[in-house]
Amino acid sequence: MTDFIIEVSELTKSFKSQPALRGLNLKVPAGSIFGFLGRNGAGKTTTLKALMGLLRPDSGSARVFGIPVADADRSAELRRRIGFVTEDKELYPYMTVEQIIRFTRPFFPKWRDDLEQRYLKTFELPLKRKIPDLSKGMRSKLMLLLAIARGADLLILDEPTDGLDPAATEDVLRELVAIAASQQTTIFFSSHQLSEVELIADHIGIIDHGRMIVSGELDDMKARYQRLQIVFAGETRTPAHWVEGVENVRREGRTVSILASRNVDAIVEQARALPGASVERFPVTLKEIFLEHVRDN
Amino acid sequence: MLWYKGWLETRFRVLFALVVWAYVLISAISRGVAGHAGPKEFLLAPFVIWLLVPIMLAGAGIHTQPAFRAVKGLHGSMLFTLSLPVSRLKLLAVRAGLGWIESASLIVLVCACLWTLFPQLRQAEFIEYVGVLLACMTPIYCITVLLATVLDDIWRLYGSGIAIGLLWALFSKTPFPRSLNIFRAMGVGSPLMAHSVPWGAVALSLSLAAALFFAAVKIVQTREY
Numbered sequence: 001m002t003d004f005i006i007e008v009s010e011l012t013k014s015f016k017s018q019p020a021l022r023g024l025n026l027k028v029p030a031g032s033i034f035g036f037l038g039r040n041g042a043g044k045t046t047t048l049k050a051l052m053g054l055l056r057p058d059s060g061s062a063r064v065f066g067i068p069v070a071d072a073d074r075s076a077e078l079r080r081r082i083g084f085v086t087e088d089k090e091l092y093p094y095m096t097v098e099q100i101i102r103f104t105r106p107f108f109p110k111w112r113d114d115l116e117q118r119y120l121k122t123f124e125l126p127l128k129r130k131i132p133d134l135s136k137g138m139r140s141k142l143m144l145l146l147a148i149a150r151g152a153d154l155l156i157l158d159e160p161t162d163g164l165d166p167a168a169t170e171d172v173l174r175e176l177v178a179i180a181a182s183q184q185t186t187i188f189f190s191s192h193q194l195s196e197v198e199l200i201a202d203h204i205g206i207i208d209h210g211r212m213i214v215s216g217e218l219d220d221m222k223a224r225y226q227r228l229q230i231v232f233a234g235e236t237r238t239p240a241h242w243v244e245g246v247e248n249v250r251r252e253g254r255t256v257s258i259l260a261s262r263n264v265d266a267i268v269e270q271a272r273a274l275p276g277a278s279v280e281r282f283p284v285t286l287k288e289i290f291l292e293h294v295r296d297n
Numbered sequence: 298m299l300w301y302k303g304w305l306e307t308r309f310r311v312l313f314a315l316v317v318w319a320y321v322l323i324s325a326i327s328r329g330v331a332g333h334a335g336p337k338e339f340l341l342a343p344f345v346i347w348l349l350v351p352i353m354l355a356g357a358g359i360h361t362q363p364a365f366r367a368v369k370g371l372h373g374s375m376l377f378t379l380s381l382p383v384s385r386l387k388l389l390a391v392r393a394g395l396g397w398i399e400s401a402s403l404i405v406l407v408c409a410c411l412w413t414l415f416p417q418l419r420q421a422e423f424i425e426y427v428g429v430l431l432a433c434m435t436p437i438y439c440i441t442v443l444l445a446t447v448l449d450d451i452w453r454l455y456g457s458g459i460a461i462g463l464l465w466a467l468f469s470k471t472p473f474p475r476s477l478n479i480f481r482a483m484g485v486g487s488p489l490m491a492h493s494v495p496w497g498a499v500a501l502s503l504s505l506a507a508a509l510f511f512a513a514v515k516i517v518q519t520r521e522y
Contacts, residue, residue, distance in 0.1 A: 049522070052379070052380060054376065054379055054521065054522045055521045055522075056519075056521060072384075072518070075384070076382040076383060076384055077382070078382075079380055079381065079382040080382035082380070084376075084377075084380040086376040086377060086380075088376075090374040090376070090377065091374050091377055092302065092305070092374050092377075093374070094305045094306065095302075095305065099305075102298075103298050103301060103302060104298075104381070106298050107298065107381050107382055107383065108382070143377075146377075
């Protein structure tokens with residue numbers, strides 16, 4: 001049986017009667033790197049804040065390490081085990097790198113001096129520099145260091161590579177994979193950068209309009225999803241009812257393009273039975289899966 | 298470490314308050330207490346500073362505050378604070394506690410200077426006077442603590458000014474018992490002038506402060522960020 005670090009069930013949250021989460025369901029397996037995808041305003045940050053206990057859901061339940069996030073008495077215990085990197089990457093403007101590390105360390109009994117030293121070196125963070133004098137990339141790295149060195153069992157990262165240059169992005173992604181592998185840390189991160197997610201995530205979830213529309217193992221998803229291209233010699237035809245598993249159908253001239261999520265063989269058979277049809281199968285990228293789902297939704 | 302963070306946030310405000318008081322004291326020494334009947338009356342003159350310093354040091358609740366400037370939009374790091382394994386009650390209590398200690402220390406320091414500089418003030422009621430100042434400053438301070446839970450920096454300052462003005466009007470412009478007037482207790486009704494402790498005003502001050510702080514805690518514990 002899989003252990004889930006995060007379990008969210010039918011979570012709803014509205015802001016001034018504007019729904020942000022509409023019955024969100026989410027399960028993040030222990031030890032996974034879970035990429036949480038969605039358009040702007042889809043509900044990603046609201047979900048992350050709800051998991052951190054910064055927002056109170058209107059209904060539904062959310063548990064992290066089996067502890068309800070709404071349980072105020074155990075909230076501090078939860079946060080001791082979570083490293084959180086915020087979207088804005090803001091830290092105290094009156095502290096230096098050294099001061100904020102010294103400030104953060106005592107809150108976490110499992111603080112890892114070895115990781116602190118390692119990431120200070122890896123990320124080339126200048127100890128004496130004031131936080132406002134750091135670039136956004138440097139601040140992102142510093143936040144990651146503060147999240148990682150606390151010995152967290154779970155990292156919740158909101159757009160961790162936002163604002164980073166390609167080299168810094170590469171550094172951060174590489175280190176995230178290393179942390180997940182070596183520290184058995186579960187990583188739950190939101191991102192717009194589909195190529196990055198595809199590179200490091202082993203599980204993904206796509207949220208749109210406050211609902212999870214796709215979730216699962218990335219490899220499994222990429223194996224299941226295929227694009228079928230049907231080219232007709234004459235007039236294009238489609239059956240009255242496709243076999244279950246067709247996510248999207250698009251026509252262009254004499255070509256019909258289908259995104260299939262399951263029963264691919266049966267769909268191919270059905271397509272081949274159409275008069276004058278020749279069918280080709282193509283693998284799909286995460287970007288295609290994402291775009292098809294959010295467009296449809 | 299929360300005390301350390303609070304100190305880094307407020308140290309320039311404390312320094313600013315010290316400079317203002319130093320200016321007032323140096324003026325008093327160089328010109329005597331000219332314009333006042335005596336040092337007691339002089340003590341009433343910088344009354345507004347007694348009120349401004351606590352407002353300035355009351356801080357920003359659990360918001361992150363720039364070291365000195367009162368500007369909007371520098372509170373992103375509040376989410377970092379809230380991700381620490383510390384209860385919101387503790388975050389608020391430490392920040393509010395630090396600001397109160399700083400305000401109280403300034404009051405005690407300034408009073409000690411006045412006591413040293415003006416032998417006329419060395420009377421039995423001086424200690425009581427300091428105690429009354431501390432008690433009556435506390436609800437003024439807690440008004441700002443409460444407003445800081447819902448307002449950003451600059452609005453907190455405006456809000457505090459308005460709230461204190463309304464409180465002053467309530468005490469002064471309505472048939473409110475004079476014995477409960479906390480502003481009067483810091484001035485003409487203080488032990489220095491009236492030669493008795495205004496216990497009613499002290500009790501009201503402490504009760505009001507407790508109620509305001511309790512309200513601030515409740516807001517912080519239930520507020521979404």
